[in-house]
Amino acid sequence: MAPRANWKGHLRLSLVSCPIALYPATTDREKIRLNLLDKSTGHRIRMQKVDADTGEPVDPGDIVRGYKTAEGYVEITEEDLDAIEIESTRTLDITRFVPRDEIDDLYNVRPYYVVPDGDAGRQAFAVIREAIRARGMVALGRVVIATREHIVALEPRGKGLLATLLRYPYEVRDEAEYFDDIPDEPIPQDMIDLATHIIDTMKGAFEPDSFEDRYETALRELIARKEAGDTTLPARPKAPTKVVNLMDALRRSVEAQGGPPARKSPPRRSAAKKPRRAGPARRKAS
Known part of the structure; x- marks a missing residue:
């Protein structure tokens, strides 16, 4: 139609x-819509428009529009x-x-x-x-x-x-x-390089047919299970682990996307301290 x-x-x-x-x-007609029910009877709930002050039901013919002023x-x-x-x-x-x-x-x-x-x-x-x-x-x-x-x-x-x-x-x-x-953050170039490498490995064409409404799918599966009498709840997904070290997370992400193991930056060597030269000896006043 x-x-x-x-x-x-x-x-x-x-x-x-x-x-x-x-x-x-x-x-969005294809999306599942849940109805409100009376738990004791299983019947649908019908919303009723009532007067906000008196609590009495209002006849549809008596409902008008208005704009609130002072x-x-x-x-x-x-x-x-x-x-x-x-x-x-x-x-x-x-x-x-x-x-x-x-x-x-x-x-x-x-x-x-x-x-x-x-x-x-x-x-x-x-x-x-x-x-x-x-x-x-x-x-x-x-x-x-x-x-x-x-x-x-x-x-x-x-x-x-x-x-x-x-x-x-x-x-x-x-x-x-x-x-x-949002404060300005100093961003090391090697971090940007790793992040852009991750992006490059994930590039592709825009294919909306590949999109899946995972919540809608899970909801339909839940309804089918409950309709069949299965009341067990699905396992909740694990919460993502917290990122402790951003550089390590970037390196692991590169490897997870199939890239070569990211080389660790060599630790910076601190410059050797030069021996302090003694100044000219002061003569004692005679």
């Missing part, structure tokens, strides 16, 4: 437009939200083109596949897609999904487009708040 489009509207580049649909490019809450109705509808609710308007490598990965939120919606605008869609591809750039636009306007980056992907929702600057934390307190 094909997924349902998250958004339908028009893609517009200046005076050229075409109908499009956005589909989520990723999914004076209390300001109620926001559906009519209020409809009144602030903006153009990007129905149109994904391209406003700028930027180099791909200028978009910091911190701003990436969620990817969507963009496809033409119907036959009418297929040629216009293909023209926009190939024009973006020819320039090797990323198109920036705005789109409203679930009442929120998002900045979106568009780039060609096969016969379609990949749209990535981007964060606003106020959503990205300043790295200086976390990195400035």
Whole structure:
């Protein structure tokens, strides 16, 4: 069953437009989801919305949205939200083109596949897609999904487009708040050489098919065992040993990756102390 489009509207580049649909490019539906149960009956638990002050259940028809202020809450109705509808609710308007490598990965939120919606605008869609591809750039636009306007980056992907929702600057934390307190560490060159050798032995192609969600696999195995009546818990993995000597750990890592035994650096010899020359003898005053 094909997924349902998250958004339908028009893609517009200046005076050229075409109908499009956005589909989520990723999914977590295959992940195991655990339900909350009543231990005594085995029945599922149903969450109930209650008044935070009185504890009484609230009818769904009486639940409204609100924003907390110093004076209390300001109620926001559906009519209020409809009144602030903006153009990007129905149109994904391209406003700028930027180099791909200028978009910091911190701003990436969620990817969507963009496809033409119907036959009418297929040629216009293909023209926009190939024009973006020819320039090797990323198109920036705005789109409203679930009442929120998002900045979106568009780039060609096969016969379609990949749209990535981007964060606003106020959503990205300043790295200086976390990195400035990291002290500068003196790093011997031989340690860097060993570490880069380890990296070289572990290089390879990006193969996502080789990724395994080990937690998901272990969870499925646990469920299968319990369903079969086996209640024994799996053995926990051993905690990694603490690194006592960084240089020794690097050397052992090189050998573990199949490299030649790392040669130990010869101990530095301290320079022989030269005999101290006596100064000229002072004459005694007569």
